[in-house]
Amino acid sequence: MPEGHKTHFIARQHTGMLADQKLQVTSPQGRFAADARKVSGKVLDRVEAVGKHMFYHFDNKAIVQVHLGRYGKFRELPSPPPSPVGQVRMRLKGDSTTFDLTGPTTCRVIDGDMRDEIVAKLGPDPLAGGKKSDVWAAFHKSNKPIGGLLLDQSVVAGVGNIFRAEVLFETRLDPEIVGRDLSQSSFDELWRSLTKMMKTGLKYGKIISVTAKEAGMPLAKIDGKDRFRVYGKKSCPRCNSAIQTVEVAARKLYVCQSCQRKKS
Ligand SMILES: [Zn+2]
Incomplete structure (x- = not known):
């Protein structure tokens, strides 16, 4: 999508x-x-x-x-x-x-x-000047898992299933953490990761979460699943554990349960 x-x-x-x-x-x-x-x-x-x-x-x-x-x-x-x-x-x-x-x-x-x-009815859109503080406020008062909040368009607009998986992986956050339990510093990291990934996506017209160094080629040349670190992957590029799929907010989420263990 x-x-x-x-x-x-x-x-x-x-x-x-x-x-x-x-x-x-x-x-x-x-x-x-x-x-x-x-x-x-x-x-x-x-x-x-x-x-x-x-x-x-x-x-x-x-x-x-x-x-x-x-x-x-x-x-x-x-x-x-x-x-x-x-x-x-x-x-x-x-x-x-x-x-x-x-x-x-x-x-x-x-x-x-x-x-x-x-x-x-939409939450802030990071690519349309949406305010981080408004998204933080919505996370901070919610008892839903952050893996669900990220997909909720009334909380933050424009995030889909790939961005969700990739930012949670980059920030090592467990998708089941409840919004109100997430620390401000973890949220800051999540927001930084999300805005950076969305801006890269806008620049190249496709989602790219790996760096040029990780891919061993310029970002413009990366295609297909090589663009991702966790979405659709079999094993974790960080620790080599098997990638699991779990259902959060009725959509399949790819997660490394060995390194996405941060609890708040
Ligand atoms: Zn891992």
């Missing part, structure tokens, strides 16, 4: 390639057709990302909200674009670039009030 770094990456890319242009917006598949007509022919001002949501702001005040969910994907097409392939929910055609969107969880036209309501 695309995590917060990806929505910010796409928002930057689409703003750069489509903003200040009159877009032709269509729904080849048909499910978004009525909403597409509300923004087609309008000028796109900018694309905003908050957590895992994207908002396409048009000059008539209409906003296209996109949530990619688990399967959503944008495909960049050459100009002129070929006929749509598969179930294309939305096609955004600019002056020289076209993007096709398939498989999103949400793709609809909303207004500014609705956008504000959606954003108000």
Whole structure:
């Protein structure tokens, strides 16, 4: 599933390639057709990302909200674009670039009030200037495990299953620690690890938790599972113990039970 770094990456890319242009917006598949007509022919001002949501702001005040969910994907097409392939929910055609969107969880036209309501329900987004102190306050009063809090979009926005596993591994924290038992210094470390990893993800357009030194190659060249230290791994790169999977907040979490033992 695309995590917060990806929505910010796409928002930057689409703003750069489509903003200040009159877009032709269509729904080849048909499910978004009525909403597409509300923004087609309008000028796109900018694309905003908050957590895992994207908002396409048009000059008539209409906003296209996109949530990619688990399967959503944008495909960049050459100009002129070929006929749509598969179930294309939305096609955004600019002056020289076209993007096709398939498989999103949400793709609809909303207004500014609705956008504000959606954003108000989200916790701070580390990539959108979200405040660390607000996330700390939410952790500090919670009796849920930190492995669950990290995935809760109302606590911190944009973190998904890979970031969760990788930051808990980097900071050696046991995912079952309850929020209110986490010390401020451990939280500080967790936050530092998370913001750094999300910024790297935004820079390269993919999650990378290893360092260039660990990988033995420049970060830009790392691909596939080599990018991770614990997610999807069989053995721990630190202590060589077998990586376990445990279920926390209904999602599979990869953990090294030998070195992630810190209790607070
Ligand atoms: Zn280990």
